[in-house]
Amino acid sequence: MRILEPEPREAAAFINTNRRRGLIAIFCICGGTYRGRAAAELPVAPYLVVIKPDGTLLVHGSEKATPLVWNPPGSSNMAVLEGGTLLLKSLRPRPSESVVLKMERVLEIALFDAGSSSVRLRGTERDLVDFLVKNMEVVEPGLDVVGVEVPTEAGHIDILAVDGAGEYVVVEVKRDVADHEAVFQLRRYVEAVAKARGRARGILVASDITSSAFHYLREYNLKFVKVKPGELMEKLLNKSSCESSSTDMRR
Amino acid sequence: MRILEPEPREAAAFINTNRRRGLIAIFCICGGTYRGRAAAELPVAPYLVVIKPDGTLLVHGSEKATPLVWNPPGSSNMAVLEGGTLLLKSLRPRPSESVVLKMERVLEIALFDAGSSSVRLRGTERDLVDFLVKNMEVVEPGLDVVGVEVPTEAGHIDILAVDGAGEYVVVEVKRDVADHEAVFQLRRYVEAVAKARGRARGILVASDITSSAFHYLREYNLKFVKVKPGELMEKLLNKSSCESSSTDMRR
DNA sequence: GGATGGATGTCGAAA
DNA sequence: TTTCGACGTCCATCC
The missing domain is CATH 3.40.1350.10 (Trna Endonuclease; Chain: A, domain 1)
Known part of the structure; x- marks a missing residue:
């Protein structure tokens, strides 16, 4: 299930409806902030945003294995409209930390019903x-x-x-x-x-x-x-x- | 740029053409293996696979912030056809480690021209x-x-x-x-x-x-x-x- | 490339 | 919940 170039309202509804149902991938141009134990500003640029049903939020750029900003499992992710623009707010309860993304443009939102599976590592x-x-x-x-x-x-x-x-x-x-x-x-x-x-x-x-x-x-x-x-x-x-x-x- | 439900040949060509050009996201059902300092088997299930232009490979399930299997920046990622099925092979040179994904089904491949940007962290x-x-x-x-x-x-x-x-x-x-x-x-x-x-x-x-x-x-x-x-x-x-x-x- | 230590580390196990 | 240590840790920095 996917939407291309959704309107902010449409995107917000999609995210809030499906955020607990499966893995949501958002291709977008956005800026953002992280506030918590430390603080960071995310410059406006294209990113891949991933929202997992367990509350994980990942914002990936085009480099590195580590997300640029993120929130771990257990976070509450919510899309809100503010003056016609789409905000994605993620709140981690303890320690209290927030990631807020301001969407300049959403190219695609996709929902993917990823089953939960784990890997057994050998050689530890x-x-x-x-x-x-x-x-x-x-x-x-x-x-x-x-x-x-x-x-x-x-x-x-x-x-x-x-x-x-x-x-x-x-x-x-x-x-x-x-x-x-x-x-x-x-x-x-x-x-x-x-x-x-x-x-x-x-x-x-x-x-x-x-x-x-x-x-x-x-x-x-x-x-x-x-x-x-x-x-x-x-x-x-x-x-x-x-x-x-x-x-x-x-x- | 995206392809929905691509044929293996089509998907392989897309990946090999664009793997250095931008961030590739693949929604797929696949199994896989990791071999290197340790070893792991990835059961056949739906995953989000990300290939970054710097060589990073991420395979995300529906839980956790950490990928289930991955290869870091500097790895060589390549799509090959083997008996009509699409294999995605990732090789990290040092230490020598490999991730091989066998695609059962590819739902979507998307290329996203993510600009490189970094965040300045404060409070370190x-x-x-x-x-x-x-x-x-x-x-x-x-x-x-x-x-x-x-x-x-x-x-x-x-x-x-x-x-x-x-x-x-x-x-x-x-x-x-x-x-x-x-x-x-x-x-x-x-x-x-x-x-x-x-x-x-x-x-x-x-x-x-x-x-x-x-x-x-x-x-x-x-x-x-x-x-x-x-x-x-x-x-x-x-x-x-x-x-x-x-x-x-x-x- | 090796060595060293921080990190929003993440994650799992045990007390 | 807190504490503790491993991790395919990743990552920047310095030599």
Whole structure:
């Protein structure tokens, strides 16, 4: 369902009738403002405006993946006429933020009954953690897993293990290049475990590491283990929809 | 310029001809895959596909602000026919990632000559830092600014100052709620300054602070200063396009 | 191109 | 609701 070059009144009615029914795409020339935690002015130019039934508002220009201005799901979007011109007002309740678009010209409004669907992402950090828990020898031989996502006062530990000598081993996992933030994170966890449970050391597992991260790693006497995420991806894609076999290696 | 219910061949020609000329919006029913650092399958359903002249590819469903799958600016997007069906292939060079969409049905393809424009955002952390540098008494009376965005081995310090006693004061600024990461960040900076320059202390400036962040703040003997970002916003919006007056308070 | 940190980040999970 | 951390984060900036 679409209208080409609609009159303001017609466009307003269309938007208000259908804003909860499907995805509305508006090709238009408009200016606008964003007010909220920050503030921005949108110069008058051609944009693609998208209104989703969940309240999402997106205003896209011809560049970048990120919208120029937007409001997230849960916002209230409404078309109003003001002195014959069409205004599109979007209000996000908390934090209170508004996007107001003033339409100079509407080229097309289209309604599209997009079904809701989601994608399942594979190869995330969580997948990597799950793999490592089942293959701890990749991290270091002789480790026994104590827990995954173990809460401490400093945050959640990806993997907590114990080595043959009974010392705690904190494993922090990054799916791509680990920077110094990751090292500081690991250092905090090791400190927290040492304080709460006893002697502990740390291992950073990642596909790579920045030079400054490596510098700090040595300074704090932490260990780095390099993993190829590509190999994990292959394993994940091959096994596809096969549930976890419980008859599994436990060391 | 638009085509309704185009034939695959027609759609492919349209896309390949215009993909660098303007913003292309495709209303379609398609399935797809993403392969790269991670992997995902897009189930066959209605989507809004956007191709931007800078190479950006977005596939939006009816929910959420984030696209279901995408490729960022700099990607190469191409339409190909394979056995009579239309494939849209997007290749991001580095890291190597691909999105492939298989069109079951194309309802509409529209080309929109969106001019490139950007928005200037006000009320960012940088704005807050600039304000504080000119009004250091808000942070603490008697501070002299040494530098802004001062590089250390631990990262960039938002504001480095000296107090009346000659002690260095590291100021870390957050535009909204500061969490414990911000506290750890500040702690690192203070340590780095203490090591490189001499005795130092730290002040965290934010609109609010989480309870655990406050806990660590006290543990590390750091100070918290609360600022109302709303007041800054008003000042920023009022002065509008007024350049910085150099006749200014230096204490 | 790598490194670093902000963002109206967004999003999901857990407490 | 708040807090917390990942994200295919994206993005500008600086080196």
